[in-house]
Amino acid sequence: MFEHRLTDSPSRKTWFEWFLLAFLAGNVNVGGWMACHRFVSHVTGFATLAGVAAEESRWLEMLGxxxxxxxxxxxxxxxALLTESERYARGYRYAPVMLLVAALLLLVAWGGHVGYFGTFGWEARMEHDFILLAALCGACGLQNAAITSASGATVRTTHLTGITTDLGLGIVRWWRKHRRHADDEAAEARGTFLRVGTILSFTAGGFVGAFVYAEWEYAGFLLPSMLAIYSATSATVESRAAKERG
Structure with a gap:
């Protein structure tokens, strides 16, 4: 997963693991929404919320x-500090990042279980949900940066706005290259497949997460934390295999 780029004709396992990260992000995003009515895998909405809070003179909410x-x-x-280091092989750089993602999600599951955060399903209030939102946004930032760095900025898994734009452009580029039988047609087709798969995986994560969090509430964050641990383990195994080969 962290040893490949889109130009390398990724294996089925690599495709699966890239899409798994999009599934994880969609799952965390719906978990944040169901926990406190905030989306956490992207930061766009918080600027809007700050403006609304300022107009209503809710200064603590605005600052939060x-x-x-x-x-x-x-x-x-x-x-970036962990993955841009040249001291370790690529896979070894990314495993700690995914373990940090898992740790933050486990923190959320534990904190919700012991009642540290607000009641699951209530709208967020900064006085009791600030750490919850910070942990979830931090986890999404860690994951998105890791896969973006590993893939040469071709894979982003925590939000869909940019990738949907890329999909529309990519479809047109692929069609034109297909008609001309261009040499790089296959690479463009892989890019289109990646974008479609990412969108579907993120959506699937949201669908599955909706049922999981409705049943388990904060404990539902155990699911994406386990997926993050799997990703860290896979990165380590891949790096060891690459080291043995060469």
């Missing part, structure tokens, strides 16, 4: 909404 995106950014920065 402005602060939360920095935890997504912090996750990205931390992931």
């Amino acid at each position: 909404a402005l602060a939360i995106p920095f935890f997504f950014l912090g996750g990205v920065v931390l992931a």
Whole structure:
């Protein structure tokens, strides 16, 4: 998963694991929404929420909404510090990032279980949900940065706006190259397949998550945490195999 790029003709296992991360992100996103009525896999909405809170003179809510995106950014920065190091093989750089994702999700599951956060399903209030939102946004930032770095900025799994735009452009590029039998037609087809698969996987994560969180509430975050641990383990195994081969 973290040893391949789109130009490498990824294996079925790599495709599966890339799509698994999109599934994980969709799952976490719906978990954040069902827990406190906030989407956490992207930061766009928090700027809107800050503006609404300011108009209503809810200054604590405004400051909290402005602060939360920095935890997504912090996750990205931390992931970059770990993954851009040249001291370790590629897979070994990404395993710690995914373990941090798992740790944050386990923190959310535990904190919700012991009642540290607000009642599951109530609308977010910064006085009791700030850490919840920060942890979930941080986890999404870590994961998105890891797969973006590993894939050469061709795979992003935590939000769909950009990838949907890329899909529309990619379909047109693929069709034109297909008509001309261009040499890079296969690469464009792989890109289109990646974007479609990412969108479907993110959506599937949301569908499955809706049922999981409705039944398990905060304990539902155990599912994406286990997926993150699997990704970390897979990255380590791949790196060892690559080292033995060469």
